[in-house]
Amino acid sequence: MKPLFGFVIVVCALLFLPRTGFAQSPPASPAPAASQPASAAAPQPLTLAEAQAIALRNRPRLLAAQFTAQQAGAVTSEVRSAYFPQVFGNATGVDAQSNSRITAGGLNNPIIYDRFAGGVAVSQLVSDFGRTHSLVKSADLEARSQQQNAVATREDVLLQVNEAYYRALEAQAVLKVSQQDVAARQLVVDQVTTLAKNQLKSSLDVSFANVNLAQAQLFLTQAEERTFALEDQPMPEKPAASLADLIAEAIQQRPELAGSRLHLQSAQEYAKAEAELWNPTLSAVGVAGVTPERQAPLASNYAAAGFNLTIPIFDGRLYSARHREAQFAADVASQQVNELADQIARDVRVAYNDVNTAFQNLSLTDQLKQQADLALKLAQARYNLGLSSIVELSEAQLNQAQAEVAQAQGKYHFQISVDSLNYQLGQLH
Numbered sequence: 001m002k003p004l005f006g007f008v009i010v011v012c013a014l015l016f017l018p019r020t021g022f023a024q025s026p027p028a029s030p031a032p033a034a035s036q037p038a039s040a041a042a043p044q045p046l047t048l049a050e051a052q053a054i055a056l057r058n059r060p061r062l063l064a065a066q067f068t069a070q071q072a073g074a075v076t077s078e079v080r081s082a083y084f085p086q087v088f089g090n091a092t093g094v095d096a097q098s099n100s101r102i103t104a105g106g107l108n109n110p111i112i113y114d115r116f117a118g119g120v121a122v123s124q125l126v127s128d129f130g131r132t133h134s135l136v137k138s139a140d141l142e143a144r145s146q147q148q149n150a151v152a153t154r155e156d157v158l159l160q161v162n163e164a165y166y167r168a169l170e171a172q173a174v175l176k177v178s179q180q181d182v183a184a185r186q187l188v189v190d191q192v193t194t195l196a197k198n199q200l201k202s203s204l205d206v207s208f209a210n211v212n213l214a215q216a217q218l219f220l221t222q223a224e225e226r227t228f229a230l231e232d233q234p235m236p237e238k239p240a241a242s243l244a245d246l247i248a249e250a251i252q253q254r255p256e257l258a259g260s261r262l263h264l265q266s267a268q269e270y271a272k273a274e275a276e277l278w279n280p281t282l283s284a285v286g287v288a289g290v291t292p293e294r295q296a297p298l299a300s301n302y303a304a305a306g307f308n309l310t311i312p313i314f315d316g317r318l319y320s321a322r323h324r325e326a327q328f329a330a331d332v333a334s335q336q337v338n339e340l341a342d343q344i345a346r347d348v349r350v351a352y353n354d355v356n357t358a359f360q361n362l363s364l365t366d367q368l369k370q371q372a373d374l375a376l377k378l379a380q381a382r383y384n385l386g387l388s389s390i391v392e393l394s395e396a397q398l399n400q401a402q403a404e405v406a407q408a409q410g411k412y413h414f415q416i417s418v419d420s421l422n423y424q425l426g427q428l429h
Helices: 002-024 049-057 059-082 131-197 201-222 245-255 255-278 320-382 390-424
Strands: 044-046 088-092 117-126 226-232 281-294 300-311
Touching: 044 117, 049 059, 049 131, 059 131, 131 201, 131 226, 131 255, 131 390, 201 390, 245 255, 255 320, 255 390, 320 390
Parallel strands: 044 226
Antiparallel strands: 088 117, 117 281, 281 300
């Protein structure tokens, strides 16, 4: 009989093990254990705001986006520098052969004098008929576009932190359920063992109770690898606006789309600047200085001023090709704006439906929890009266634990879905 009895226990254990697989998929992010061994260090408290601040300080992708925005701002200053005078200092010393003249390499034939002189040269752009203005405007728009991209990266980081935090809270809730389940099954083991000693229950009931307790302890061990003590967050409200209003809001608020529009305007301004390459450029120039060491007939000082007008005549179609290239780039940016707008509208619809589904699941999981609690009470009472087997009691315990886990998962899935919708609307700050 002993081998047959052992075989029955093993078969029953195998039948029970697959039904508790819900607890074998731990969340992606760590959550704190409600209780730890006395020798373990106390978990570190961590609020959602603290987790967000840590991520915003340390995420390389966000730092790179911020540096990129600063780099684009520096480009604007570079282009705008054309509006200001360019001043250069010069010092020249020459020892020339007597009666030397430059006779090759140019159309003029200047004489070279022995001299040592110092002075300054000033050049000021008077007008290039709009090209520099277009370049500055293009650079400024691109800098603002990169700033919007940095904002979008920041919101993406916040979304990832929030989701990880809620997943950790979900794991914390599962841990609490596992601890309560272990305590409940331990109580059943103690009761059944006592009854079996008094020959009021069979040893098979004791074996079943021990198998169930071992399962609960295994799931508890899997859930106890936590390093932070997290604070629960208040439940958000369900969005009251219609889907059409939310899509319109997202189209206006999403920083990615705002950045893409600014990039399009920057590309259009740059294409305009490239078309203005054919405009003439008028500059004013002036020089002044002294010549303490000189050869006659040089004077002891010098000064001159004038202007220079540069008119493009022929460039081998370079300017035309540059303009076409810039215009095609603007056309690409225009289509990217349209594509991103369509993608945002789609993402808002998905997030909106997810919020509605998660909100409906809240009431369903609450009802499931209430029914599971009632069923467990009835199963416990029936077992205590000897009207049912321990299999029914174990089934009720399992259903009650699953209902608690489903309730916790529904709660945090709703919070994650609301944050995801806020992200799609450009409101996650």
